[in-house]
Amino acid sequence: MSRRYLGAVPDSYHHGDLPAALRAATAELVTERGPTGFSLREVARRAGVSHAAPAHHFGDAKGLLTSVAIEGFQKLADALTEATEGIDDAALRLTACGRAYVRTAQAFPGHFGVIFQEDMVDPTNQEWLEAGLSAYMVLYETISVVRDQLNPSLDVDTAATLSWAAMQGLVVLASKLTVVAKSTGAEVVPLDDLIERFTRITIEGMRAR
């Protein structure tokens, strides 16, 4: 008997859906031990298969990690889409984007520990590029709304890049913020609130012409 994941066919020679199980185990492992703690053999163990099984589906370790990264971008794109649906006001919409971004990153730390780790994924993988792009497009759409409502001469590309950078940067910095706040004596602001403050500043900046 061994641990198995989604779509498992217990105690059968064939797994059922090993690729998905391996992705899940990878995300779990990276969540626990960080990107560096990833190990193909440990992942195989957690999925209840031999250490050589992953190779048949993903080629090598980088292939598996790339697949996880793609899944991460898809989760992000879905979250951003769902979060902005039905919101008309530009500022509210951008805030919703930011919240969704940070929350997705916190909900799937295993995936987010990999998506921008360019040496862990195959940077030439088309799916990975497209998955990232389609997540970006959701944000781009929201910035377009900002342009339409607040400033017709807004450079949407620049503003979208800035928003993305600020969100991803915040995710990376998050753990350091508490330490910094303790040293500077500043209040510790919850990420959700911080996102709102970020949005307030950037929205005002985008409004100006």
Place this chain on the structure above:
Amino acid sequence: MSRRYLGAVPDSYHHGDLPAALRAATAELVTERGPTGFSLREVARRAGVSHAAPAHHFGDAKGLLTSVAIEGFQKLADALTEATEGIDDAALRLTACGRAYVRTAQAFPGHFGVIFQEDMVDPTNQEWLEAGLSAYMVLYETISVVRDQLNPSLDVDTAATLSWAAMQGLVVLASKLTVVAKSTGAEVVPLDDLIERFTRITIEGMRAR
């Protein structure tokens, strides 16, 4: 005869300044192969010492990487300090900060590949925390100037965090921007110019009350 680095005493049993040589070799290796490509034994080889030598100075691999991360933060703090020196205008100063940040990241990719990789460094290391904090403080100082000149009621902590996040995020996203631009048909903007556009937006946002 073996490759040696700074402070080397050729062909002597003792190295001269092995810690510095190991840091340099680490930065070089991470630059070539990315954070994942780091290997303690390869670093030792490049420094011309046996594979067990690093342990006497840094304990384990994480100790060495932490030391490199500290060096990275120091380089950043120095660059930010130098870049802002003598600049009085708030907007120009913030732009200079951004430029210095991105340029330092590009000049020392080995260091920047490690500084925020929390699973590769010892997150309890006091020097690492302090080095990061002192780099942040240079930025904080600049945002204080923004407050003094443009908006006395500006929340400096929030604005400084936003600026840092945007810069670090931009560094991470940089390699994807070209791809995105190719897909959206947008122009490929040099990072230096992008930083200026970022600054223009955020400065306007900070000015608003």
Place this chain on the structure above:
DNA sequence: GCTCTAAGTGGACATTGTAAAGATAATGGT
């Protein structure tokens, strides 16, 4: 000059990623 300690070496061991060859189950054609 002698001892003590810091600095570096060499070997051992468990763990890792990948490759190759073998075993097992499912599939598809007749």
Place this chain on the structure above:
DNA sequence: ACCATTATCTTTACAATGTCCACTTAGAGC
């Protein structure tokens, strides 16, 4: 229904890695 083919998974093997240990070498201090 049967057989061959193929996809899936296992086993074995090998080189490389990080850390530990015992050993050697060189400086520093008395």
